[in-house]
Amino acid sequence: MRILITGGTGFIGKRIARHLLEQGSLEFEGEGPREIGRIILFDAFPGEGLPQDPRLELRIGDIDDTMTVGELARDVDVIWHLAAVVSSAAEADFDLGMDVNLYGLLNLLEALRAQDRCPRLVYASGFAVFGGELPETVQEHTALTPTSSYGTQKAIGELLVADYSRRGFVDGRTLRLPTIAVRPGKPNKAASTFVSSIIREPLNDERAVCPVTPDTAVFISSPRRALEAMLHAMALSAETLGQQRTIALPGLTVTIAQMVEALERVAGTATRELIDWVPDAEIQRIVESWPVRAATPRAEALGFQADDDIMSIVQAHIEDEGITLKGDKA
Amino acid sequence: MRILITGGTGFIGKRIARHLLEQGSLEFEGEGPREIGRIILFDAFPGEGLPQDPRLELRIGDIDDTMTVGELARDVDVIWHLAAVVSSAAEADFDLGMDVNLYGLLNLLEALRAQDRCPRLVYASGFAVFGGELPETVQEHTALTPTSSYGTQKAIGELLVADYSRRGFVDGRTLRLPTIAVRPGKPNKAASTFVSSIIREPLNDERAVCPVTPDTAVFISSPRRALEAMLHAMALSAETLGQQRTIALPGLTVTIAQMVEALERVAGTATRELIDWVPDAEIQRIVESWPVRAATPRAEALGFQADDDIMSIVQAHIEDEGITLKGDKA
Numbered sequence: 001m002r003i004l005i006t007g008g009t010g011f012i013g014k015r016i017a018r019h020l021l022e023q024g025s026l027e028f029e030g031e032g033p034r035e036i037g038r039i040i041l042f043d044a045f046p047g048e049g050l051p052q053d054p055r056l057e058l059r060i061g062d063i064d065d066t067m068t069v070g071e072l073a074r075d076v077d078v079i080w081h082l083a084a085v086v087s088s089a090a091e092a093d094f095d096l097g098m099d100v101n102l103y104g105l106l107n108l109l110e111a112l113r114a115q116d117r118c119p120r121l122v123y124a125s126g127f128a129v130f131g132g133e134l135p136e137t138v139q140e141h142t143a144l145t146p147t148s149s150y151g152t153q154k155a156i157g158e159l160l161v162a163d164y165s166r167r168g169f170v171d172g173r174t175l176r177l178p179t180i181a182v183r184p185g186k187p188n189k190a191a192s193t194f195v196s197s198i199i200r201e202p203l204n205d206e207r208a209v210c211p212v213t214p215d216t217a218v219f220i221s222s223p224r225r226a227l228e229a230m231l232h233a234m235a236l237s238a239e240t241l242g243q244q245r246t247i248a249l250p251g252l253t254v255t256i257a258q259m260v261e262a263l264e265r266v267a268g269t270a271t272r273e274l275i276d277w278v279p280d281a282e283i284q285r286i287v288e289s290w291p292v293r294a295a296t297p298r299a300e301a302l303g304f305q306a307d308d309d310i311m312s313i314v315q316a317h318i319e320d321e322g323i324t325l326k327g328d329k330a
Numbered sequence: 331m332r333i334l335i336t337g338g339t340g341f342i343g344k345r346i347a348r349h350l351l352e353q354g355s356l357e358f359e360g361e362g363p364r365e366i367g368r369i370i371l372f373d374a375f376p377g378e379g380l381p382q383d384p385r386l387e388l389r390i391g392d393i394d395d396t397m398t399v400g401e402l403a404r405d406v407d408v409i410w411h412l413a414a415v416v417s418s419a420a421e422a423d424f425d426l427g428m429d430v431n432l433y434g435l436l437n438l439l440e441a442l443r444a445q446d447r448c449p450r451l452v453y454a455s456g457f458a459v460f461g462g463e464l465p466e467t468v469q470e471h472t473a474l475t476p477t478s479s480y481g482t483q484k485a486i487g488e489l490l491v492a493d494y495s496r497r498g499f500v501d502g503r504t505l506r507l508p509t510i511a512v513r514p515g516k517p518n519k520a521a522s523t524f525v526s527s528i529i530r531e532p533l534n535d536e537r538a539v540c541p542v543t544p545d546t547a548v549f550i551s552s553p554r555r556a557l558e559a560m561l562h563a564m565a566l567s568a569e570t571l572g573q574q575r576t577i578a579l580p581g582l583t584v585t586i587a588q589m590v591e592a593l594e595r596v597a598g599t600a601t602r603e604l605i606d607w608v609p610d611a612e613i614q615r616i617v618e619s620w621p622v623r624a625a626t627p628r629a630e631a632l633g634f635q636a637d638d639d640i641m642s643i644v645q646a647h648i649e650d651e652g653i654t655l656k657g658d659k660a
Binding site: 094132135140141142143144145146147149152155156159160162163166167243244 | 424462465470471472473474475476477479482485486489490492493496497573574
């Protein structure tokens, strides 16, 4: 089996690759396991900490280059399409966002269609497809009203994946992801990047900036749940999914204050002091435009799950990253 | 004032042009009237019955050609973007639909953005953005769930016009139109074309084919109401519209049986005999996937109106097309 992961050097791409290499095979609902022959990680950036394995291949290039993507798509059986220009970056540079988030996806869909193999595709969208005046809880049938170019491009992506799937060009499934926290690594250009920073940096004895007020609520999912969702979405059969190809994932609603409280309980009072509260009106505006509660009955019926609570998210991050707490050392 | 109408040789494009030429000026809400200097009708086909006027210019070309559209967009103040590959045609030829309905719109938006004048744009969408399992009455906040490539491309268009407007590249307003009936002229490749044919052809003493059952309901608007909406949408100020750039238009819900009954009452029993009932499962499927009732409080508050009843639609068609009924001759 030949696997392509775009945005493959990002942390979710690497986790999928590591998991698949460990498993050695991938199993679809109702079918037997199939051996992993090759995993291609495609990205604009080489990234760090890639698994060392002869089955793994790294390719660097631009997703909006038709030739590159045509070559990439050759003979692939399954694709996780994670390449994206994130929210603040797509807002700051409209053309870059369109090139990667819209034209990049179109390139990939056309290249896969040209292969005439109807490969299975998991596409990463997010709750930024919602914005503006929203109901208290967004429903699966709530209209998409993005108030950012990133959200617009993701909403368009959901529509394209659905239509290319309906026509049998690909067997697509879109995951509408909550904000992922705690992300490992460094801050990125997502407006939501602070949601991870305020936990991650203090745990590493570093300072973090929080640009929003403590009572700001966010809708989050841990990397563990996100990885599970990526694998589960790929495994589900086309019959199970039917025509509706977008799956809005369950998430956890927490305020920033609750996150900081969890940090303090897990890692001590001193960690709270490492957060600098520096209000940023634009980030506050973008984050507040996103929904903080979503009803996701379909995803739950399909077996997708939210995290239990913020404490378990913080603890999982500590485990996954092998962090030694000061208290533990003492 | 320099005006561009794409799909300009279609019947709505011609009606807008004729109206503007008669008026001699166009007036925006809160501003004085501005003289019509030039109207460019752009289309892939030359069409027939164009108004003869030195202010009118016909240009033939492909909307998905970047050079052509860049040239077209130069110095235009207002644009009605009506060019489209209709539902059945976009379903039969996926690439053609994408080229015109998606890439054509992107070409136009980019050309207008490059002008850096933030021109006013009216974009024609339709209720085909809805499909599948729908509530009895679709609301303004009901999620778009197209079940055709045409509907997908129009839903994407709505999102693009909204984001290009939010960013100040254009001052766009999308009209989500009901099925227009009675359309003058010949049948086209819209799955809904029969909705006009079953009235238009019998009134001309010609036979018409109805591919759906008499109890099939449709959601329609007369050409008069559509023209009014096109002009009103252009006149509304950006302040009046705010961030929400899609206006779902009010329409009339009627069954095919009610339409035929109106035809009979207006033009005599013999007209009913001119309809051949030839069921077409695919057309029935597409038409049934569209909503037949829509709540449109925002459009109504903005001054858009539905037709009163099907009788008045049939009578308006007879008037507009100068049709002499047999009964009148006798």
